[in-house]
């Protein structure tokens with residue numbers, strides 16, 4: 001009985017710790033990936049709010065993303081693993097989200113004043129969750145160089 005009471009107390013503590021620390025160690029890791037189930041869920045909400053208008057609700061981007069439009073600009077590429085987003089390590093992905101594409105001659109708006117670094121990482125985890133293991137592993141190889 002005593003044991004049971006302790007167990008209940010302990011689990012209450014764990015549950016409340018978890019509630020205090022949304023980025024804490026109690027999140028559920030996704031097997032073989034750097035992020036958690038919770039990050040992907042938070043990232044998906046942000047993605048739908050800020051990115052989906054251009055990159056598509058499933059990250060499918062523009063079919064003809066390799067061709068410039070009438071203004072000579074590149075359209076939003078897919079982020080779902082079918083284009084070349086996996087060539088970029090986290091540092092570059094974060095920079096793209098923070099500063100947008102304008103510094104590199106592109107047209108993507110900057111999100112540095114809208115999303116903090118953790119939110120940007122959540123968004124990255126969301127679109128990476130759309131990648132096949134094969135694409136993810138190729139990215140991981142670049143990431144760990």
Ligand code: HEC
Pocket residue numbers: 047050051052053054055073074075076077078079083084085086088093096097100101102105106107108109111123124
């Ligand atoms: C107004 C349209 C628009 C919005 C909104 C937008 N993007 Fe983009 N994004 C682009 C375009 C266009 C490019 C191609 C490069 C450029 O022109 O800047 C791009 C490029 C990128 C790239 C580089 C992809 C690669 O394969 O090299 C990433 C990563 C990216 N966007 C992520 C995001 C994320 C995350 C959001 C939401 C927080 C977002 N974008 C919102 C238009 C947009």
